Amino acid sequence: MAEFDEISRKITLKLVYYGPAQSGKTTNLMRLHDLLATDLKGEIMTLETQNDRTLFFDLLPLGFRTPSGWLVKLKLFTVPGQVAHDATRKAVLSRADGVVFVADSQRAQSVNNAEAFQNLEENVQRVGLDFSTLPLVVQFNKRDLPAAQILSEDEIRQRWAQAPWPLVFSSALIGEGVRETLVRLLEQVYPALDRVGALQDTHGVDRQAFVAAVTGA
Amino acid sequence: MESEAIEPRAFDREYDLAELLGGAPLGRLAPIFSALLGEYRLVSAGGQRLLGRAEPFAEPRRAAVRHDLEPLGFLESEQADEARLAAAAEMVGLLLHLSARYHMAAELHIETVREDYAALQRKHAALQESEARYKALSEKLEERVKEQVGTIEAAQRQLYQAEKLASIGQLAAGVAHEINNPIGFIRSNLSTARQYLSKLEPLAVPVKAGDMARCRAVWEQGDLDFALEDFASLLRESLDGADRVTRIVADLKGFSNVDKAEEEVVDLNDNIRFAANVVAGQIKGKAELVLELGALPRILCLPGHLNQVLLNLLINAAQAIQDKGRITMQSEAAGGEIRIRVSDTGCGIPAGNLERIFEPFFTTREVGSGTGLGLTVSRDIVQAHGGRIEVESEEGTGTTFTVILPVD
Numbered sequence: 190m191a192e193f194d195e196i197s198r199k200i201t202l203k204l205v206y207y208g209p210a211q212s213g214k215t216t217n218l219m220r221l222h223d224l225l226a227t228d229l230k231g232e233i234m235t236l237e238t239q240n241d242r243t244l245f246f247d248l249l250p251l252g253f254r255t256p257s258g259w260l261v262k263l264k265l266f267t268v269p270g271q272v273a274h275d276a277t278r279k280a281v282l283s284r285a286d287g288v289v290f291v292a293d294s295q296r297a298q299s300v301n302n303a304e305a306f307q308n309l310e311e312n313v314q315r316v317g318l319d320f321s322t323l324p325l326v327v328q329f330n331k332r333d334l335p336a337a338q339i340l341s342e343d344e345i346r347q348r349w350a351q352a353p354w355p356l357v358f359s360s361a362l363i364g365e366g367v368r369e370t371l372v373r374l375l376e377q378v379y380p381a382l383d384r385v386g387a388l389q390d391t392h393g394v395d396r397q398a399f400v401a402a403v404t405g406a
Numbered sequence: 407m408e409s410e411a412i413e414p415r416a417f418d419r420e421y422d423l424a425e426l427l428g429g430a431p432l433g434r435l436a437p438i439f440s441a442l443l444g445e446y447r448l449v450s451a452g453g454q455r456l457l458g459r460a461e462p463f464a465e466p467r468r469a470a471v472r473h474d475l476e477p478l479g480f481l482e483s484e485q486a487d488e489a490r491l492a493a494a495a496e497m498v499g500l501l502l503h504l505s506a507r508y509h510m511a512a513e514l515h516i517e518t519v520r521e522d523y524a525a526l527q528r529k530h531a532a533l534q535e536s537e538a539r540y541k542a543l544s545e546k547l548e549e550r551v552k553e554q555v556g557t558i559e560a561a562q563r564q565l566y567q568a569e570k571l572a573s574i575g576q577l578a579a580g581v582a583h584e585i586n587n588p589i590g591f592i593r594s595n596l597s598t599a600r601q602y603l604s605k606l607e608p609l610a611v612p613v614k615a616g617d618m619a620r621c622r623a624v625w626e627q628g629d630l631d632f633a634l635e636d637f638a639s640l641l642r643e644s645l646d647g648a649d650r651v652t653r654i655v656a657d658l659k660g661f662s663n664v665d666k667a668e669e670e671v672v673d674l675n676d677n678i679r680f681a682a683n684v685v686a687g688q689i690k691g692k693a694e695l696v697l698e699l700g701a702l703p704r705i706l707c708l709p710g711h712l713n714q715v716l717l718n719l720l721i722n723a724a725q726a727i728q729d730k731g732r733i734t735m736q737s738e739a740a741g742g743e744i745r746i747r748v749s750d751t752g753c754g755i756p757a758g759n760l761e762r763i764f765e766p767f768f769t770t771r772e773v774g775s776g777t778g779l780g781l782t783v784s785r786d787i788v789q790a791h792g793g794r795i796e797v798e799s800e801e802g803t804g805t806t807f808t809v810i811l812p813v814d
Contacts, residue, residue, distance in 0.1 A: 194420070197451070199476075201420060229475040234503070236511050245511055248418075252475040262475055264418060276518035276525070284416065 191286050193386050199260045200386060204374060205282055208291035209298065209305035210242065210270030213330040216361040217291060217370070218249045218267055224368055226405030228253045229260075243269045246281050253402040256393035263403060270305065278308070283316040287324035287378040289370055290354075291361075294331045294339040324377035325354045328370045333360040368404060375400045417513035423450045423471065423479040426505040432457060442494050444485035451479055458482075469495035473502040569779040570714070583687040584654050588647030595640040595647075602633040602640075654683070672709045674744060674811075675699045678735050681716040689724045693731045693750075700738040703813050707791055715784040719748040719807050722780065725771075726752025726805060739813065743793075746809040754801040763797065 192201040206214040215235075222233050229252035236245035246269070252262040266285075268278040282288070290309060292302045313320045329345055340348075342358055349356055355373045359366025379388070379396045388394045394402065427435075436457055439446050447458035447466070456479070463484050469491040470477035481495045605628040612620035625631075682695055689695060716735075723733045731751040738745050755763060762768045764785045781795075788795050793811035 192420075197420075199420070203418060231474045232503070234507060234510075236507065236514075245514055248510075250474040260476055266418070276521045277514065279521060280417065280514055280517040284418070 190284060191382055191385060197260075198258060199262060200382070202261070202263045202286045202378065202382070203284055204263060204265050204287045204289070204371075204378070205285040206265065206267040206289045206291055207278070207282065207305070207309050208268075208270060208289075209293055209301040210272070212270060212291045212293040212298070212302075212305075213359075213361040214267040214270065214291045215243055215247050217289070217328075217330075217359075217367055218247050218265055220361050220364045220367045221251075221265065221371060222249055224364055225251065225371075225403075227251045227403060228405065229262075242271065243267055244274070245269065245277060251403060255388075257391060259392055261394075261399075261402070272304075275308070275312075279312045279315060282309075282312050282318075285316075285318065285323070286381070287374045288313075288326075289374055290325060290327045292327060292329050294329045294345070294358075295334060296338065296340055299340070324374060324381070326357060326370055326374045326377070327352070327354050328357045328359050328366065330359050330361050330366075332358050332365070333363055372400055372404060375403055415513060417510045417517055421473070421478075421506055421509060422452075423473075423502070424454070424456060426473065426478070426502045426509070427456065429505055429508065430501060439481075439494065442486070442490060443481070443483040446481060446483040446486070448498070449480050449482065451477060467491055471495045471498045471502065473499060473506060478502065565779055566783060569783050572780075579688070581654060581684065584684075585651050587687070588650045592644045592647045595644045599637060599640050602637050605630060605633055668708070669706050670709050671704050671706050673704050674702050674707075674712065674746065675737055677709055677713050677716055678737060678746065681713060681720055682735060684717060685720045685724060688721075689727075689733070692729075693724060693727045693733050696732060696734045698734060698736045700736075702737055702739050702744055705744065705811065705813055707811070708787075711787045712791070715787050715809060716746070716748070718780045718784050719809070722807075723748055723750035723752065723805070726750050726754070728753060731804075742813050744811045744813055746811075747806055748809075749804060749806040751804045754803055754805055755797070755799040756801055760797065760799060764795075 191203075192199075194201070206217055208214055218233060222230065229250075231250035231252075234248040236243075236247070247267040249265040250262060251265065252260055254260055266281050268274075268281045288309065290306060292298075292306075310320055313323060327349065329340075329342075331339060345358075346356065355377075357366050357370045357373060359370060361367050376396065379399050382388055382399075383396075386392070388399065400406070439448070439458065445459055445463075447463065448456045448471070450456060463482055466482035466484050467486065467488060468480045468482050469488075471479045471481060472495075479498075481491055481498065483491055486494070608624045608628070609621060609630075612618075612624065678697065678699060682697055686695060720733065720735070727733070727750055733751075734747070734749045736745075736747040736749070759768075759770065764781050785795050788809055788811065791811055792814075793809065796808045796810065797805065798808075799805040
């Protein structure tokens with residue numbers, strides 16, 4: 190959960206990119222680093238990888254100063270997607286303020302998507318978060334692949350019709366939908382943040398301003 | 407969890423300058439800063455001095471030492487120029503970045519190891535629990551099996567007892583018949599003898615008076631020539647009858663030790679003759695009983711038990727014969743085995759039943775007329791002697807049971 194540090198006047202948020210192996214979580218972060226014009230933008234910290242596959246996590250720090258002079262710091266993490274790294278995935282997911290589920294649009298990956306989503310639901314509960322209130326965006330990535338290879342948007346919308354979470358179609362590789370995904374997540378994260386930290390009243394940041402500040406729009 | 411050696415801290419927490427430089431050899435950093443900056447101070451964002459001059463500078467130049475997004479501390483110097491100071495701060499930032507990577511990876515690792523360990527312990531506990539459950543279950547099962555075995559054994563003992571009683575009952579019926587017959591004619595002979603005695607009585611007076619004519623008259627009147635002759639034969643017959651009863655009673659003693667599980671060395675032909683004697687009365691007029699006995703070596707066995715087997719087979723044979731027939735008992739010794747064959751010319755056993763006749767409770771007779779255990783018990787007894795029973799049968803022609811016993 191978001192940390193409010195009165196002494197160093199800092200709010201720290203944690204957002205986690207979750208999903209099956211090789212669905213494009215790290216690519217999302219890399220594109221965000223390129224695309225966003227946030228006031229404060231750190232370097233991507235990539236921990237160990239093996240054949241381009243994340244073993245620990247990637248971290249992209251973003252931040253801005255509120256009119257009240259506080260620093261709002263967002264830490265964007267990716268989890269390792271491979272099934273074997275569940276303990277790491279769980280540790281990274283701990284204390285998350287919001288989650289982007291990066292699904293792989295390829296037809297062949299439907300089962301992996303389902304399993305990873307179920308794993309997310311289980312781990313959310315294990316780390317003591319409430320899945321019904323946790324801000325979540327479902328991103329279907331790799332829309333740039335040939336149509337025959339991927340599920341159509343209609344199919345996906347139909348399958349997820351009953352789900353309450355925003356659905357975003359993206360191609361992280363070419364940077365499409367990546368920013369929108371983050372925006373949709375930030376919109377959901379803001380109310381809880383405002384409730385706990387009186388972001389609007391005390392710090393002069395409303396929802397729009399919050400989203401704009403993080404994305405640098 | 408108790409006694410946790412490493413208290414894990416969130417790997418993704420905000421690190422401060424002291425923490426990030428904690429792992430670096432500050433002693434080696436100090437001369438580097440001195441060489442680059444001359445007199446300097448490295449202070450945290452909160453104003454705490456970490457390296458360099460103890461007293462604050464009056465009017466220092468400052469360069470922020472950044473990590474992630476914010477300054478974690480400052481490098482201060484009065485001598486060094488801006489560019490040098492900025493470059494040095496940048497270098498410290500680089501150190502912090504590397505240190506942060508190390509800290510995060512290490513602490514995440516600890517967190518996952520701990521989590522894996524906890525998961526293993528949970529699994530272990532669950533396994534132990536299920537192991538205990540299975541153990542308890544298996545113990546219970548063992549108990550139940552023992553109980554069941556006990557019940558079955560008790561029931562079996564009862565049934566075998568019942569079968570024994572049934573065969574003793576059959577034996578008793580045979581014996582009663584056998585004894586009844588001689589007793590019958592002994593009694594009739596004795597009553598005739600009493601009549602003869604009453605005919606002799608009138609002789610007493612004339613014999614004492616010496617009246618020979620009167621004696622002669624009484625003698626002829628009573629036909630005492632015949633009476634005297636017949637009296638002798640009556641007594642002879644009666645003695646024979648009494649001997650027969652004595653023999654039967656002696657044979658009966660042989661059977662009375664059914665329960666006496668004492669081994670004896672016997673000639674099995676004696677047992678065959680005994681069984682034949684017992685059954686003879688029951689089958690008189692119905693079947694002819696033929697004994698064809700070869701010389702047998704004496705063997706150590708439970709004679710009472712084998713008598714039961716032979717009697718069983720004989721009674722079965724007798725029951726298989728409807729009108730008239732023949733029962734043959736043969737014995738021979740060959741190839742280290744004794745073979746006792748009981749053949750009848752009775753109704754035979756249908757092929758479909760042949761496999762089942764040794765099964766407990768299999769019977770073709772009416773309910774109540776047999777326990778269905780006769781052949782089962784017979785087979786068990788023969789097997790206990792290390793032998794076996796073979797059967798050949800043809801419907802309408804007859805059946806042959808062969809008891810094969812080893813000669814030890």
